[in-house]
Amino acid sequence: MKNFNYNLIKMLHTKLDDLWRIEKFYLRDAKKSKSKSCEKLFKEMQKDLKKEIGLLKQEIARHLKNKQFD
Numbered sequence: 795m796k797n798f799n800y801n802l803i804k805m806l807h808t809k810l811d812d813l814w815r816i817e818k819f820y821l822r823d824a825k826k827s828k829s830k831s832c833e834k835l836f837k838e839m840q841k842d843l844k845k846e847i848g849l850l851k852q853e854i855a856r857h858l859k860n861k862q863f864d
Contacts, residue, residue: 795864796864799854799857799862799863799864802850802853802854802857803854805850806847806850806851806854809843809846809847809850810847812839812843813840813843813844813847816836816839816840816843817840820832820836821833821836821837821840824836
């Protein structure tokens with residue numbers, strides 16, 4: 795696999811893992827602690843990660859379509 799494709803997959807994996815942790819643990823913990831600023835921070839990060847994940851998926855799809863994913 796070429797480095798640029800590996801990098802895309804690695805970044806996607808990392809961002810998906812970060813999003814999962816925010817949704818599964820961090821938001822819940824922030825709500826329990828009644829820290830509105832932490833809850834706001836994690837919600838903003840969640841939003842940003844979803845956007846970044848979408849961009850990475852689009853780029854991977856573009857590589858697949860153009861037969862550059864090797």
